[in-house]
Amino acid sequence: MPEGPMIAQLDLELRGVRKRYGSFLAVDGVSLKVEKGQFVCLLGPSGCGKTTTLRCVAGLEEPDEGDILIGGRQVTGDPPWKRDIAMMFQDFALFPHMSVAKQVGFGLEMLKKPRAEIGKRVAEVLAAFEIAHLAERRPAQLSGGQKQRVALARAMITEPRILLLDEPIGALDYALREAVMLELKALQQRTGISFIWVTHDQNEAFSLGDHVVVMNHARIEQQGPPEDLLSRPRTAFVAGFIQGNNVLRGKAGAAEAGVLPVETADGRFHVPIIGAAPAPGSEVSFSVRAERIEEGENDLPNRIAARCTTVEYFGAFRRHVLSSGSGVTLKWDQFGALPPRLRAGTETTLGWRTEDSVLHA
């Protein structure tokens, strides 16, 4: 990709951002590009640095190193109120002493807009978010879903270039979340505002994000479109973090015809090579998706003996959790209403095609 002309197209760029709290490294060299109108999800376990990264973009934290550019402009030293952003907090951070109308208009008030214009805009926005009837209420009188709408309306009214969302639906009832997710996605597409959404929930990240960034221990493990992360996890962490992956570790053998033999405690497996082959004898890991597994007698080239420990029922599928001879946890997903083949305690064999496994870097 050419570097120069693209920059103007970027809503946000992070270059090697690093943030330390005392001896604790919270963000370690994060680089990221967000194109205009993109929906980016920062995904990772708690303490991985995703929220700190977001707060650096907002200007609430000052990075120790690295640059932050918003709309191509250096903002690294700028305070939050001089950045073209808005932010939604996990618990919404509504001002308890202000009515809904007052706090939705707060951003415009800060821009010193005339009173009449603020009143008109607030009325429009409240109507658009279907909260006009709540205009005179205070936050203590609102339900969780209503608070979420007010917080969103308050952040969106100034039409910022970027909306930063820190676990924006984490505080909502589970039943509400899906509907709110769909609405937010539609809103983002309609307005063309870039969303940067921090979450620890991979379902959120993969169903919403155009671009998903997986973080762990202050670093970016992998970033790309969701389908890339799902089909090609680049590290054992990413594979293990994304639900439904079986991760196996072992020693690399000598590669032959684009296939790498991997020696594990549960036998030898074959994994296709991406790029350069790892040195023979080095530690490697690979993963296979649970729905790619086949159970029972077959002539697949990769086979592993395992004992079923539990069977979990999800909406569309049944997940069998098994344990291999060496104690590795394995998952096999079965779709459709077939009669159950395994119960806890059943001994069986799992197999997969070589092309269904993914070698990690």
Next chain:
Amino acid sequence: MHWKTRSRLTGWILGTVTVGFLLYQWLPIFVLGLLSFSGPTGGTTFPMNGVSLHWYRELWDASIMNDFKPPVLRSFLLALACSATTVVLSVTAAQAVRGQFRGHNLFFYLLLLGIMAPGILVGFGFALMMRLLGVDPSWDTTAYITHVSWTLPFGFLTMLAVFNRFDPKLEEAALTLGASRVTAFRRITLPIVLPGVIGAGLFGFSLSYDEYPRSLFTTGADLTLPLAVMAQLDRQLTPELYAIGTTTTLFSFLAIGVFTFAFWTLRRRVQPR
């Protein structure tokens, strides 16, 4: 015995102790108030000789009130000044400690010394120091400073407790919405912590208004009310003094009442229902 019966019993015992304590606390004041209504021939102890407003009338006409008017005015102004100073300094000090600057723990304990140090020594030491510097003691300079050293820690602790419950995300939300730090403080932080600010002001007022030990050496020739009362006690004891005591007590209740009323209305404005 069932544990619920036992806890009911404990409840009765603790309740009795509490009522006893409250009586112990309030009866003396009540006794003074009662004796201030005794007749013209009444003394300063029981039994009361008749019931009248005689001593209040005396208070109004006689020279003794002229002796007391200036001290009342001084104490009132001094208490107001201490209240305002306590509010400003305790809010700023608590804000500073909230920012966790280097040495904030030491700062915390140094401020709290004002509560720990014996008042009479603080006053005496301060008076000595001022004499060395050639400053004459006066109720509106030296006494004012020693009073603030006493009232400030109470206001400071109040504000720390209030800020402890304050969610800093609210300020951050305001900053991301385009408010500068000053605007965020004025529009978001201050209105939310205002009940605490009023509490700090109340401490400042009531602790200064009846302060005796810190005033003793720092006030100079123009006495504050507690000093004037003590001086009068040394001269002669009549129910007139009780009338003064009752009047000023009612007056400080009134002041506290006004503060409390303001507190509740503001609290309700911030957190309806």
